[in-house]
Amino acid sequence: MAREFTTNELIGASFGCECGRTHSTRFSRMIVEKGALEKLPGLLKELGSKKPYIICDTHTHEACGAEVFRVLAAAGQNFEKIILESPEEGDLPADELSFGRVCMAFPKDCDLVISVGAGTINDLGRYASYITGRDFILVLTAPSMDGAVSGVAPLIQNHLKITFPAHAPVALVGDLDILSKAPMKMLSAGVGDILGKYNCLTDWRLSALVNGEYHCATIEGIMRSAIDKTMQAARKLTERSEDDIRTLTEGLVLSGIAMDFAGNSRPASGAEHHISHFFEMQFLFDGIPAILHGTKVGIGTVIMLRLYNELAKMPRPDFEALKAAARAKAEKGPYLESEEFAAWKAEMQKVYRGAAPMVIALEEKAQKNAPERLLKRLESTEKHWDDILSLAKTAPASEEIEAVLEGLGAPVRPDQVGVCPHYVEEGILHCKELRDRYTILQLLWDIDMLVPMKDLLMREFA
Ligand SMILES: [Zn+2]
Numbered sequence: 001m002a003r004e005f006t007t008n009e010l011i012g013a014s015f016g017c018e019c020g021r022t023h024s025t026r027f028s029r030m031i032v033e034k035g036a037l038e039k040l041p042g043l044l045k046e047l048g049s050k051k052p053y054i055i056c057d058t059h060t061h062e063a064c065g066a067e068v069f070r071v072l073a074a075a076g077q078n079f080e081k082i083i084l085e086s087p088e089e090g091d092l093p094a095d096e097l098s099f100g101r102v103c104m105a106f107p108k109d110c111d112l113v114i115s116v117g118a119g120t121i122n123d124l125g126r127y128a129s130y131i132t133g134r135d136f137i138l139v140l141t142a143p144s145m146d147g148a149v150s151g152v153a154p155l156i157q158n159h160l161k162i163t164f165p166a167h168a169p170v171a172l173v174g175d176l177d178i179l180s181k182a183p184m185k186m187l188s189a190g191v192g193d194i195l196g197k198y199n200c201l202t203d204w205r206l207s208a209l210v211n212g213e214y215h216c217a218t219i220e221g222i223m224r225s226a227i228d229k230t231m232q233a234a235r236k237l238t239e240r241s242e243d244d245i246r247t248l249t250e251g252l253v254l255s256g257i258a259m260d261f262a263g264n265s266r267p268a269s270g271a272e273h274h275i276s277h278f279f280e281m282q283f284l285f286d287g288i289p290a291i292l293h294g295t296k297v298g299i300g301t302v303i304m305l306r307l308y309n310e311l312a313k314m315p316r317p318d319f320e321a322l323k324a325a326a327r328a329k330a331e332k333g334p335y336l337e338s339e340e341f342a343a344w345k346a347e348m349q350k351v352y353r354g355a356a357p358m359v360i361a362l363e364e365k366a367q368k369n370a371p372e373r374l375l376k377r378l379e380s381t382e383k384h385w386d387d388i389l390s391l392a393k394t395a396p397a398s399e400e401i402e403a404v405l406e407g408l409g410a411p412v413r414p415d416q417v418g419v420c421p422h423y424v425e426e427g428i429l430h431c432k433e434l435r436d437r438y439t440i441l442q443l444l445w446d447i448d449m450l451v452p453m454k455d456l457l458m459r460e461f462a
């Protein structure tokens with residue numbers, strides 16, 4: 001039985017775990033309460049900041065930034081600020097231009113960075129604080145995604161989203177008065193990002209079964225309890241009660257802590273995130289304004305849980321035939337020189353366009369699709385097939401997640417956010433190439449079921 005923790009116990013925690021590792025997080029301060037902004041001057045004093053640099057955009061300035069400036073001015077706190085102009089449609093992109101603006105206005109004598117926002121503004125501030133060696137505080141305006149306390153910043157460089165190292169906030173400040181007024185699409189995006197954990201935690205267990213990947217039941221327990229609470233809260237989130245908004249915010253913070261504990265994003269990101277990234281990349285290439293991260297993750301979750309629901313009733317594959325085919329491929333010579341790899345490369349160039357070199361380099365290194373690796377996984381999959389089916393049965397029905405998201409007015413199908421069927425098809429087939437991370441999609445590919453499952457989903461979506 002895994003140990004149970006409260007959120008407060010986990011903030012700044014470091015402990016030896018039953019899994020044999022020591023888990024720790026540097027995220028040590030969370031002030032999520034009514035009137036939290038009033039605590040900012042005291043917090044800055046405690047951190048020894050004489051003059052913070054505050055970053056917001058037009059929207060977050062209106063929602064919260066103006067109040068931050070008022071509180072600091074009233075306390076006699078010096079500060080500098082930049083208010084980036086939000087575009088008329090969509091959100092401000094975290095790209096070279098936005099980051100350039102933040103840096104060009106960076107006053108040399110500012111000793112700390114404060115972001116007032118959620119996604120983009122948080123990412124810009126986290127990276128600016130990192131490259132200037134300043135501490136970072138996040139004043140959250142909407143609980144819309146789980147990157148709030150993360151130590152990396154996904155930024156767009158040359159139309160590609162690249163993950164840069166960044167400073168995790170030394171403190172997260174969330175005023176419940178402000179958080180509870182966030183637009184419903186941002187709140188439902190936060191819910192989508194958390195419900196995605198139903199899938200990624202199952203992916204994690206699946207990989208532990210098939211590949212013997214490291215797994216920690218304590219970290220999984222922390223995330224499971226956060227999703228269960230979020231499910232409860234989500235069913236009445238339209239009432240915007242402070243308790244429910246706090247539950248959602250804490251769930252997103254806990255995702256960040258769980259990633260720190262695991263040392264990677266495994267407890268918070270699986271195939272549902274990979275397909276979300278895939279859609280996001282295609283939108284970037286096509287110059288279509290971005291959709292909220294959590295909204296796409298919610299849609300990805302419905303897709304992946306649907307696949308788990310199908311897996312739960314799948315007949316046992318013909319492992320002898322699958323293994324024989326893998327052996328025959330392996331005998332043909334080195335994988336990277338094979339015709340199969342050349343064909344795969346050509347396909348990636350078509351599907352991933354400007355990002356293809358990155359995807360190809362990853363496979364050249366990881367070689368997850370190489371026949372030798374496939375054979376090894378097939379042997380393990382065969383051995384654990386019954387356990388795999390039992391695990392798949394633990395995944396919630398995709399309809400249940402759909403109902404919760406729809407109850408919040410959130411989209412649950414790719415076409416509802418403008419993703420065309422072609423990208424859905426390619427996403428299901430190829431988004432697994434974005435990371436060297438085993439998920440249900442790799443399992444289905446291994447047992448030759450990815451294409452039939454894709455066809456099944458496409459029929460449903462059409
Ligand atoms: Zn552990």
Ligand SMILES: [Zn+2]
Binds near residue numbers: 145146147273293
């Ligand atoms: Zn996420």
